[in-house]
Amino acid sequence: EIVLTQSPGTLSLSPGQRATLSCRASQSVGSSFLAWYQQIPGQAPRLLMYGASSRATGIPDRFSGSGSGTDFTLTISRLEPEDFAVYFCQQYSDSPITFGQGTRLEIK
Amino acid sequence: EVQLVESGGGLVQPGGSLRLSCAVSGFTFSSHAMNWVRQAPGKGLEWVSSISGGATITFYADSVKGRFTIFRDNSKNTLYLQMNSLRADDTAVYYCAKETFRAFDSWGQGTLVTVSS
Numbered sequence: 001e002i003v004l005t006q007s008p009g010t011l012s013l014s015p016g017q018r019a020t021l022s023c024r025a026s027q028s029v030g031s032s033f034l035a036w037y038q039q040i041p042g043q044a045p046r047l048l049m050y051g052a053s054s055r056a057t058g059i060p061d062r063f064s065g066s067g068s069g070t071d072f073t074l075t076i077s078r079l080e081p082e083d084f085a086v087y088f089c090q091q092y093s094d095s096p097i098t099f100g101q102g103t104r105l106e107i108k
Numbered sequence: 109e110v111q112l113v114e115s116g117g118g119l120v121q122p123g124g125s126l127r128l129s130c131a132v133s134g135f136t137f138s139s140h141a142m143n144w145v146r147q148a149p150g151k152g153l154e155w156v157s158s159i160s161g162g163a164t165i166t167f168y169a170d171s172v173k174g175r176f177t178i179f180r181d182n183s184k185n186t187l188y189l190q191m192n193s194l195r196a197d198d199t200a201v202y203y204c205a206k207e208t209f210r211a212f213d214s215w216g217q218g219t220l221v222t223v224s225s
Contacts, residue, residue: 033210035211035212037153037212039153043217044203044215044216044217044218045145045153045203045212045215046215047211047212047213047214050209050210050211050213051209051211056211056213057213088152088153090153090155090211090212092210092211095167096155096167096169096170097143097155097158098155099152099153099154099155100152101152102152102153
C-alpha cells in the first residue's frame with residue numbers, strides 16, 4: 001500500500017499570501033496518478049488537480065500542482081478567503097487507492 | 109449538471125446490515141467507474157470500494173473485504189453499497205464519487221452511518 005504523508009499538518013497564512021502544500025509518497029506514484037482535493041467543513045471534497053498538474057474543470061488558475069515520483073506539491077499563488085479549508089492528496093496509481101491525512105489551511 | 113445523491117444511512121447496531129444507494133444524473137452512468145469513500149467523524153478520507161462501468165470489476169479496501177459488496181444498476185443509474193457485519197469503526201459519512209481519468213471528479217453530499225448499540 002502506498003502511504004501518503006502530507007505536510008505541514010496545519011498552515012496558517014493570510015489572504016493574498018502564497019501557500020505551498022506537500023505530499024510525499026512511500027513509493028513512486030506511477031504515471032503521476034496523483035490528485036488533490038479541497039474540503040470545506042461540512043461539505044463533500046472537491047477535485048482540484050489530477051495527473052499531478054492538471055486543473056479540474058472550473059478550478060481557478062491560482063491553483064497549480066507539480067511533482068512526480070514520490071514528491072508532489074500543491075501551490076495556491078494568492079490566497080482568497082474561500083481557499084481556507086482542508087486539502088487532501090490521493091494516489092490512484094496502485095490498489096488500494098490511498099489518501100493523505102490532510103493539511104488544514106487556516107487564516108492567520 | 110452532474111448530481112449524485114446518497115441515501116440509506118442511519119443508526120444500526122453492531123453486527124447489523126445496511127444498504128446505501130447513490131442515485132446519479134447528468135452523465136452517462138455506465139461509462140464511468142464509481143467509488144465509495146468514507147470519512148469517520150473528524151478524520152480523513154478512506155477509499156472503501158470501486159466498481160467498473162460495466163460492473164465486471166470490483167475492488168475493496170482490506171478493512172471491508174468480505175463484509176461489504178459494491179454493485180450497480182445501470183438501467184436505474186444507481187450505485188449501491190451493501191454493508192454487513194457492521195462494526196463501530198465503520199461509523200462514518202459515506203460518499204459516492206464518480207471517476208474520470210481515475211480521479212474522483214464529482215461527489216455526493218454523503219450519508220451518515222452510525223454503528224452503535
